[in-house]
Amino acid sequence: AQSVTQLDSQVPVFEEAPVELRCNYSSSVSVYLFWYVQYPNQGLQLLLKYLSGSTLVKGINGFEAEFNKSQTSFHLRKPSVHISDTAEYFCAVSFSGGSNYKLTFGKGTLLTVNP
Amino acid sequence: DAGVIQSPRHEVTEMGQEVTLRCKPISGHDYLFWYRQTMMRGLELLIYFNNNVPIDDSGMPEDRFSAKMPNASFSTLKIQPSEPRDSAVYFCASSPPYPHPGWGYEQYFGPGTRLTVT
Numbered sequence: 001a002q003s004v005t006q007l008d009s010q011v012p013v014f015e016e017a018p019v020e021l022r023c024n025y026s027s028s029v030s031v032y033l034f035w036y037v038q039y040p041n042q043g044l045q046l047l048l049k050y051l052s053g054s055t056l057v058k059g060i061n062g063f064e065a066e067f068n069k070s071q072t073s074f075h076l077r078k079p080s081v082h083i084s085d086t087a088e089y090f091c092a093v094s095f096s097g098g099s100n101y102k103l104t105f106g107k108g109t110l111l112t113v114n115p
Numbered sequence: 116d117a118g119v120i121q122s123p124r125h126e127v128t129e130m131g132q133e134v135t136l137r138c139k140p141i142s143g144h145d146y147l148f149w150y151r152q153t154m155m156r157g158l159e160l161l162i163y164f165n166n167n168v169p170i171d172d173s174g175m176p177e178d179r180f181s182a183k184m185p186n187a188s189f190s191t192l193k194i195q196p197s198e199p200r201d202s203a204v205y206f207c208a209s210s211p212p213y214p215h216p217g218w219g220y221e222q223y224f225g226p227g228t229r230l231t232v233t
Contacts, residue, residue: 034221043119043206043224044158090158094220101146101210101220102171107157 002027004093006106014114015083021076021109023091033074034092034103035065044090050074061085086113117141119225121207127231133195136228138207139188146210148222149182149192153203164190197232204229 007022025031032051036044048059055067065076074091091106120139128134140147148163162172167184175182179198184190194201208222 032220036224041229043226044208045224046221049221101165101213102148102160102163103220103222105158 002029002031002093002095002104004091004104004106006089006091006109008109009107010110010112012112012114013081016080018079019077019081019085019111021089021091021111023074023076023106025072025074025091025093027072027093027095029095031093031095033065033067034094035059035063035074035076036090036092036105037061038088038090038108040087047076047089081111081113083113083115085111087111119207119209119223121205121225121228123228124226125229125231127233128197129233130198131196132232133193134197134201134230134232136192136205136207136230138190138192138225140190140207140209141211141223142188143211144209144223145187145212146222147184147190148208148210149190150206150208151203152206152227158206161192194230197230199232202230202232 003026005024013019034049035047037047038044047063048057050057050067058064063078065074067074088108088110090108092103094103122137145166149161151159161174162182164184182192204227206224206227208224210222
């Protein structure tokens with residue numbers, strides 16, 4: 001069975017500082033990986049995804065993530081955050097090439113950007 | 116496209132009452148998912164449909180919960196009778212048919228229905 005671990009439940013940072021949100025996954029087969037963002041009182045919005053190819057993927061709002069197969073990680077990064085990046089971030093995984101269309105989500109990391 | 120549409124956005128009801136949540140998926144999508152989100156349990160998949168047929172309902176908590184998808188553009192999640200522990204935000208999400216160029220099973224979420232049972 002696959003699982004996703006988001007190592008930090010809360011990450012406070014100051015505006016314009018860099019940030020890294022950590023995600024590790026466990027799976028015995030190849031996976032697709034995703035980061036979603038949830039702003040207060042809204043649904044989840046896809047931030048970026050890794051399907052194959054280059055291990056560094058770029059998403060919306062200046063975020064990027066790097067797939068590391070040996071460490072089974074998919075950490076999310078942004079070099080300089082804004083107040084508007086305050087939100088909850090979810091890492092998710094799915095099987096690649098299978099008939100299982102479910103996403104397995106981590107428990108989320110609340111990013112709080114302070115002035 | 117308008118995205119996934121859910122109604123109502125907020126629902127407050129008394130214990131024992133029937134609650135019906137509604138979802139309209141993105142046109143052309145043939146997978147539909149219902150989730151529940153709480154502080155304690157995070158995001159839980161309740162059930163999902165493919166071409167209007169329920170595929171996996173293993174996440175439905177108990178018989179008080181039921182879901183239907185009578186056609187490709189409409190689904191309901193019903194709770195009867197409702198209990199205070201059902202208070203949560205309920206999300207609907209949809210996905211396009213597989214295979215789909217550049218798609219890796221990602222889902223598109225609606226804004227959610229915040230349910231409060233008193």
